Amino acid sequence: MQHIHDPALLLARFQFAFTVGVHIIFPAFSIGLAAYLAVLEGLWLRTGQPVFLDLYRYWIKVFSIVFGMGVVSGLVMSYEFGTNWSLFSQKAGPITGVLLSYEVMTAFFLEAGFLGVMLFGMNRVGRGLHFAATCCVSVGTLISMTWILSSNSWMQTPRGYSIDPATGRFMPADWLAIIFNPSFPFRLVHMGLAAFLSVAFVVGATGAWHMLKARRAGKISSEPVRVMFSMAMWMAAVVAPMQILAGDAHGLNTLKYQPAKIAAMEGDWVSEDHAPELLFGIPNMKTEHTDYAVRLPLVGSLILTHSLDGKVPGMKDFPRDQRPPSPVIFFSFRIMVALGVLMMLVGLWSVWLRRNDTLFTNPVFHRVALCMAPAGFLALLCGWVTTEVGRQPWTVYGLLRTSDSVSPVALSSMAFSMTAFVVVYVLVFGSGMGILVRMLGHAPQEGEHDTDPAHAPEILAARVHPAVIDPSTGKGA
Amino acid sequence: MMDFAYWLPIVWAVILVAAISVYVVLDGFDLGIGMLFALERHPGRRDVMVNTIAPVWDGNETWMVLGGAVLYGVFPGAYATLLPAFYLPIVLMLLALIFRGVAFEFRIMTRGTNREGVWNTGFMAGSAIAAFCQGAILGGVVQGIRVVDGAFAGGPLDWLTPFSILCGLSVMCGYALLGATWLIWRTTGVLEASCRRWAARLAVGLFIGIVAVSLWTPLLHAPYLRRWTDWPNIAFVAPVPVLVVVLAALFVMGLRRGHSKGPFLCALGWFFLCLSGLGITVWPYAVPPGLTLWDVSSPPSSQFFQLIGTAILLPIILTYTIYSYHVFRGKVTETDGYH
Numbered sequence: 116m117q118h119i120h121d122p123a124l125l126l127a128r129f130q131f132a133f134t135v136g137v138h139i140i141f142p143a144f145s146i147g148l149a150a151y152l153a154v155l156e157g158l159w160l161r162t163g164q165p166v167f168l169d170l171y172r173y174w175i176k177v178f179s180i181v182f183g184m185g186v187v188s189g190l191v192m193s194y195e196f197g198t199n200w201s202l203f204s205q206k207a208g209p210i211t212g213v214l215l216s217y218e219v220m221t222a223f224f225l226e227a228g229f230l231g232v233m234l235f236g237m238n239r240v241g242r243g244l245h246f247a248a249t250c251c252v253s254v255g256t257l258i259s260m261t262w263i264l265s266s267n268s269w270m271q272t273p274r275g276y277s278i279d280p281a282t283g284r285f286m287p288a289d290w291l292a293i294i295f296n297p298s299f300p301f302r303l304v305h306m307g308l309a310a311f312l313s314v315a316f317v318v319g320a321t322g323a324w325h326m327l328k329a330r331r332a333g334k335i336s337s338e339p340v341r342v343m344f345s346m347a348m349w350m351a352a353v354v355a356p357m358q359i360l361a362g363d364a365h366g367l368n369t370l371k372y373q374p375a376k377i378a379a380m381e382g383d384w385v386s387e388d389h390a391p392e393l394l395f396g397i398p399n400m401k402t403e404h405t406d407y408a409v410r411l412p413l414v415g416s417l418i419l420t421h422s423l424d425g426k427v428p429g430m431k432d433f434p435r436d437q438r439p440p441s442p443v444i445f446f447s448f449r450i451m452v453a454l455g456v457l458m459m460l461v462g463l464w465s466v467w468l469r470r471n472d473t474l475f476t477n478p479v480f481h482r483v484a485l486c487m488a489p490a491g492f493l494a495l496l497c498g499w500v501t502t503e504v505g506r507q508p509w510t511v512y513g514l515l516r517t518s519d520s521v522s523p524v525a526l527s528s529m530a531f532s533m534t535a536f537v538v539v540y541v542l543v544f545g546s547g548m549g550i551l552v553r554m555l556g557h558a559p560q561e562g563e564h565d566t567d568p569a570h571a572p573e574i575l576a577a578r579v580h581p582a583v584i585d586p587s588t589g590k591g592a
Numbered sequence: 593m594m595d596f597a598y599w600l601p602i603v604w605a606v607i608l609v610a611a612i613s614v615y616v617v618l619d620g621f622d623l624g625i626g627m628l629f630a631l632e633r634h635p636g637r638r639d640v641m642v643n644t645i646a647p648v649w650d651g652n653e654t655w656m657v658l659g660g661a662v663l664y665g666v667f668p669g670a671y672a673t674l675l676p677a678f679y680l681p682i683v684l685m686l687l688a689l690i691f692r693g694v695a696f697e698f699r700i701m702t703r704g705t706n707r708e709g710v711w712n713t714g715f716m717a718g719s720a721i722a723a724f725c726q727g728a729i730l731g732g733v734v735q736g737i738r739v740v741d742g743a744f745a746g747g748p749l750d751w752l753t754p755f756s757i758l759c760g761l762s763v764m765c766g767y768a769l770l771g772a773t774w775l776i777w778r779t780t781g782v783l784e785a786s787c788r789r790w791a792a793r794l795a796v797g798l799f800i801g802i803v804a805v806s807l808w809t810p811l812l813h814a815p816y817l818r819r820w821t822d823w824p825n826i827a828f829v830a831p832v833p834v835l836v837v838v839l840a841a842l843f844v845m846g847l848r849r850g851h852s853k854g855p856f857l858c859a860l861g862w863f864f865l866c867l868s869g870l871g872i873t874v875w876p877y878a879v880p881p882g883l884t885l886w887d888v889s890s891p892p893s894s895q896f897f898q899l900i901g902t903a904i905l906l907p908i909i910l911t912y913t914i915y916s917y918h919v920f921r922g923k924v925t926e927t928d929g930y931h
Contacts, residue, residue, distance in 0.1 A: 180697050186650055187693035191686045193660040197675030198682055201743070204675075208668025209890035213898045216661040219654065220905040227654045228912045231647030232919055239919050279891070284668075286891045522676040528748040532683040539687045543694055550701045 124521045126529040127199040130536060132503070134191055137540050139499060140492055141185030146260055146307070147314025148178050149253035151346075152233075156249050160242060165561075169339045173559035174318075177551060179234050184547050186227070188540075193219075203510050203520035206284050210276060210293055214266040222259035226252050257307070264306055268299035270511050271502070272372045278514070285511070297372055301365040302502075308358040309498065311350065312458060313491025319347030320488030323481040325558045330478060339559040341475050348474065348484075351462035359455055363418070369505075370419055373512060374428040376505035379441035380448045381415060382408070386429040390415035395449075398441035403431060405445075439507045443500065451497035454490050461487055600895040601885040604666045605878075607902065611662060613867050615655035616726075617770070617860055622649050624771020626692050626719025627764065629712060631790060637783045638712070640924050644778045646696055647920045651913055653693070666895050669742060669888025670878040677737040677744040678729045678751055685725035692718030720764060727763025731756035731805075734870060735812050736880040742887075755808055762801030766863060769794040773856035780925050788847055791855055795843055802836060802866060809873055813881050816873050832869045836862065 152174055159167035193215065196204050204212065232240060232248040240248070275292030276285045287293060322344025329336040370377045382398040382405040383390065392414035396405040416425040430438050461483060468474040506512055510520040625641050632638055645652075663671040675682060695715035702708045732751035737744060772791040776784055810817040819825055839861045846854025874880055878888045889895065 180701070182650070183694055183697050186653060187690040190653065190657055190689060190693075193657045193664075194675060194682055194686060196664060197660075197671045198679050201672035201676045204664055205668050205672035205742070208664050208671060209894040212661065212663075212665030212668055212671070212890070213894050214665075216658070216665045216898055217901055219658045219661045220901060220909065223654045223657055224651065224905075224909040224913070227650035228909070228916050230650050231916050235647045236919050284891070287893050287897065290897055522672075522679075523743055523745070524676050524679050525748045528679050532679070535683065535687055539690060543690055546698060546707070547694060550698060554701070 121518070123524065123526040123529050124518055126526070126533055127521050127524070128517065130529065130533045131195060131199050132500075133533075134188070134195060134536055134540070136496060136499070137544055138185070138188040138192055139495070141181055141188060142256065142259065143306075143310040143313055143492070143495055144181045144317075145178070145185050146256040146310040147312075148174060148181065149249070149256045150311065151314060151318065152178060153246075153249045153253040156246050160246055166338050166342050169559050169561055170343055173339065173343075175234065176554060180547060180551060180554075182226075182230060184544060188544070197522075198524070199522055200510065200520045201522035203515065206282075206515060206520075207270070207511055210269060210285050210287050211266045213287070214262055214269070214294070218259055218262035218266075222255045222262065226255035226259070229255070260306060260310070261303060264303045265294045265296070265299050268302045269293055269296050271302075271506055272296045272298040273511050273514060285514075298365075298368055301361070301368045304361045305358070305365045305498070306495075308354055308361055309491065309495045312354050312358055313495055315347045315350035315354065316458065316484075316487050316489075316491040318343050319351060320485045321555045322347060323484035324555070326475065327478060327481050327485065328558070330481075336475065337558060337561055339561060343559070344484075345474065348462065348465035348469075351458060352466050353462070355455065355459035355462045359459060362452075362455065366419065367421075370427070373505070375430065375433045375437060376439055376444070376502075377419065378428045378430045378432065379439040379505060380444050380501060381419075381427065382441055382445045383415070383427060383429045384431050386426060386432050388416060388424045388426045389413055390419070390425075390427040392418060393445075396445070398445050400438070400441060405441075437508065439505045444505045447497040447500040447504070451494045451501060454494035454497070458487065458490055458494070596892040596896065598886070600892055600899065601667075601889040603899065604662070604889070604895055605885050607906075608659065608662050608666070609867065609871050611655055611659050613864060615652070615659055616863055616867065618648075618652035618655060620767045620863065621645070621770040621774040621856075622652050623692075623719040623723045624767040624769065625775065626715050626771075627723065627768045628771050628775070628787075628790065629716035629719075632783070632786065634782075640779055640783060641775060642696065642699075642715075644775065644924050648917060649693075649696065651916065653689070662898075665898055666890055667878055667885070667888045668890050669883060673737065673739055673742070673744045673879050673883065673888070674733065677746060678732055680748055681725040681729050681732070681751060685722050685729070688718040688721035688725065690718070691715070692722065719767075723764045723767045724760040726760075728752070728756040728760035730763065730870070731759025734759075734809060734874060734880065736882075739879060739882045742883075755805075755812070758801065758804060758808070762798065762805060765794055765797040765801055766859075766866075769798050770856070770859050770863070773859045777852045777856045778922075778924055780923050788855075792847055795840070795847075795859075798862065799840060802862070805866075806833065806869065809870075815881075819873055819875075829869075829872055832865055832872070836865050839865070 152171060155167045155171040155174070158164070159171060196211075196215075229248040229251040232245065233252050236248065237245050273285075274296040275287065275289035277288050278284070279286050322340050325340040326336040326344065329340070366377070378384075378386075379398070381390075382393050382396050384403050384405065389412075391410035391412045393405060394409040394411060396408035398405045413423050415427055416423055419425065419427050430441065464480060464483075465474060468477055468480055474480075508517050509515060510517050622645050625645055628641065629638060632641065660671075663674075691714040695711040695718065699708055699711040699715065702711060728751065732753075735753060735755050737750065738746035769791060772787040772794055775787040776791060779787070810820050820829055839858045843855055843858035845851075846858060876884050876886075878885045
């Protein structure tokens with residue numbers, strides 16, 4: 116066993132956190148955006164209104180970039196379990212490796228197999244088939260999320276296993292119990308809603324930006340801009356409150372199965388009924404006290420147990436070497452909740468404006484919506500920090516310590532790769548973000564340029580990938 | 593009586609080698625096309641090269657994710673020893689694949705700016721480094737790693753030997769050949785003609801690589817040599833070198849007579865034979881020279897559960913992968929330029 120403060124272990128953890136933190140943005144973006152594209156194409160086929168096709172064309176360019184970045188950053192993850200956590204893979208691979216294989220076979224291939232048709236195939240297959248391809252990609256992103264969250268949830272609330280006494284390996288005993296472990300349904304719903312919400316706020320901010328720009332130019336914003344803004348704000352108004360309910364349910368589940376995580380999230384040291392909620396404070400792991408605490412009486416019990424006198428756990432209930440680092444997750448949890456509440460308020464505000472018919476004309480609201488662009492993704496990252504750091508000091512909760520999971524890799528190798536990952540990720544994904552922002556800075560083109568919807572596929576393909584069109588026939592190469 | 597604990601790892605070893613072969617073939621020509629950017633400077637023809645693979649590269653790379661996932665789920669003992677042993681080349685390969693993967697889109701999106709060149713170089717260099725690392729890792733596995741108590745116990749640069757460097761260079765050459773022959777099949781005109789010229793030279797390079805690796809490998813470990821020289825093994829393995837030479841003859845003929853698919857199929861055949869030869873040599877070790885397939889495999893319940901899914905899903909995956917290639921079939925020409 117390596118010491119918990121061993122520099123190689125800390126680097127392995129930091130590197131994994133960094134690479135997965137960058138990665139998670141892209142699949143979450145893909146999950147939300149693929150579903151949005153499927154809805155847009157479905158609406159276009161159903162209503163025949165060109166505005167939906169305009170929006171499809173606009174967002175599929177973004178999708179192609181986001182998806183590509185997701186593929187390459189995800190490839191890293193599928194090998195990093197072995198490079199950084201070989202002892203974990205050796206022991207838990209019979210369970211988590213199998214779940215990952217199912218993810219690859221049911222989801223990754225489905226997405227990748229139909230992505231080509233979705234991006235470049237509109238003029239090569241019929242409209243119905245193309246729509247089917249879009250749906251396959253979207254369903255693929257959802258299946259993928261399901262498997263990886265099942266695997267992650269199993270690490271949080273392991274079930275359906277036995278431990279081989281000779282090797283210490285986890286042996287699968289009941290696959291249904293493994294897959295549908297206690298925290299899985301809650302995590303799945305919470306993450307799915309988070310992906311939809313994150314994308315809604317990016318789409319909304321893009322719409323807001325173009326409305327502000329049109330206003331400054333003294334023009335009326337175009338129809339696609341208004342439609343995308345309106346759709347995004349509906350999403351925010353409906354999904355943000357649902358997300359808060361889902362988060363609450365997830366919290367109750369965590370209290371039941373991982374009470375130490377709840378105690379650390381809340382910065383509570385002593386278990387008590389009638390517990391207050393800490394609005395602010397700085398938990399100190401050494402003195403076992405939360406300094407500068409600002410308390411709301413009784414609210415802690417109310418939130419966590421839904422009753423005023425419910426008992427909530429304190430970190431002193433658990434041995435020192437089984438407590439997650441409270442100072443990290445105390446704050447990540449609060450930032451996530453604050454962003455969630457903000458997103459809900461924006462959604463409700465949009466409903467109010469809609470009633471007064473000022474949704475498209477209120478510049479203050481548009482500025483707020485623009486500033487909220489990263490809100491969903493920030494909340495999502497804070498949520499992951501909370502649940503993953505909150506699982507510490509374990510990789511498989513209560514059974515396998517992080518310090519017993521790390522690979523025997525030299526510190527020098529780990530330091531080299533950490534540097535290389537940071538440099539490459541900043542360069543590549545920084546450029547990618549720059550490209551995305553520039554792309555979203557251009558307003559969606561309207562169908563007026565080519566009023567015949569039958570020609571739209573060629574325009575789409577040309578914009579995504581200029582060279583696939585044969586000008587003589589108008590058909591793809 | 594069926595002994596699952598004995599047979600399952602064998603079945604999985606076959607599936608894994610098949611998945612790796614599919615990966616090598618599919619991503620091989622992708623990476624090869626990236627490397628051929630070094631020889632083709634014309635922007636229009638470069639676009640044609642990229643367009644032949646743009647709709648399918650995601651799927652091609654997924655086979656590599658499958659390889660990693662199967663190793664992780666079915667042979668966790670191999671996953672947990674090989675990955676730390678090849679830590680540096682694997683990290684390098686992943687970073688290279690990131691560069692080249694995003695370059696597909698980024699080089700279009702930055703068109704006309706000074707950053708476009710960065711992504712063209714990234715596409716080329718990323719492909720070359722990824723190919724070299726894959727070859728070096730393969731060579732490193734064949735030459736073996738130091739394992740104590742089921743965990744890797746060597747140094748970070750143990751893998752870097754003249755043998756693994758030779759394997760890395762051979763794979764670079766081989767992938768470039770796959771790329772060139774793929775382009776012979778899928779393009780026309782100047783590009784096709786250049787590819788025929790490049791293919792001839794690359795084939796010579798690969799042939800030398802194959803011969804050198806084949807002569808060197810049996811000298812690495814005594815069991816490897818016995819595999820190729822003892823009776824009755826020799827009766828099974830003798831066809832491999834013979835077929836390599838037959839394919840070489842077919843390749844030269846296809847290239848001279850202007851066949852479009854022939855050279856690509858011959859190059860595929862070479863890869864298939866090389867991987868089979870390596871499989872025969874290393875068998876039954878998963879992590880040479882110490883750990884066999886059975887030493888590193890997960891419990892039969894894991895392997896069996898995964899096998900059920902694979903038996904159902906793999907045929908479906910192959911079907912829609914073939915469909916996707918079918919949608920984008922046919923020659924991509926230079927007149928498909930911009931407008």
